[in-house]
Amino acid sequence: MKTVKVNIVTPDGPVYESDVEMVSTKAQSGELGILPGHIPMVAPLEIGAVRLKRDGGTDYVAVSGGFLEVRPEQVTILAQAAEPADQIDIERAKEAKQRAEKNLQAKQDNIDFKRAELALKRAMNRIDVHENKR
Numbered sequence: 554m555k556t557v558k559v560n561i562v563t564p565d566g567p568v569y570e571s572d573v574e575m576v577s578t579k580a581q582s583g584e585l586g587i588l589p590g591h592i593p594m595v596a597p598l599e600i601g602a603v604r605l606k607r608d609g610g611t612d613y614v615a616v617s618g619g620f621l622e623v624r625p626e627q628v629t630i631l632a633q634a635a636e637p638a639d640q641i642d643i644e645r646a647k648e649a650k651q652r653a654e655k656n657l658q659a660k661q662d663n664i665d666f667k668r669a670e671l672a673l674k675r676a677m678n679r680i681d682v683h684e685n686k687r
């Protein structure tokens with residue numbers, strides 16, 4: 554089976570590196586599935602799960618937006634924050650979700666509303682990825 558090298562990198566350093574058979578993720582233009590040998594491209598990512606298929610199994614990484622860069626032999630994801638499923642602190646994510654929901658209910662200005670919306674998305678994504686639902 555052909556593979557492509559995948560690196561997921563954040564400002565704090567690399568969080569994932571592996572040779573995989575397929576990378577699936579959510580770009581702003583829609584779901585993307587990248588196979589080895591894919592034509593070069595760059596795409597902005599949504600807050601979402603990255604699924605990495607390898608050796609018959611699948612790794613899940615929660616990504617809080619960023620960019621995907623595809624080259625034939627290498628896929629790089631540059632993310633503001635990214636956590637592999639087994640490194641997600643589920644209690645922290647649940648608390649962040651509750652906090653964001655509370656902030657969304659409070660009548661606030663648009664900037665705070667947008668910020669709470671994004672915090673909620675990040676928290677829900679972490680919870681979903683932790684539970685391997687995506």
Ligand code: ATP
Pocket residue numbers: 565617634635636640641642643645646649672675676679
């Ligand atoms: P919180 O309010 O819990 O800090 P957040 O969405 O505001 O959540 P970020 O600003 O996206 O957090 O991330 C800050 C740092 O904390 C990043 O390094 C991110 O990987 C890490 N992080 C955030 N939430 C979790 C979590 N539930 N489990 C593990 N790491 C997390």
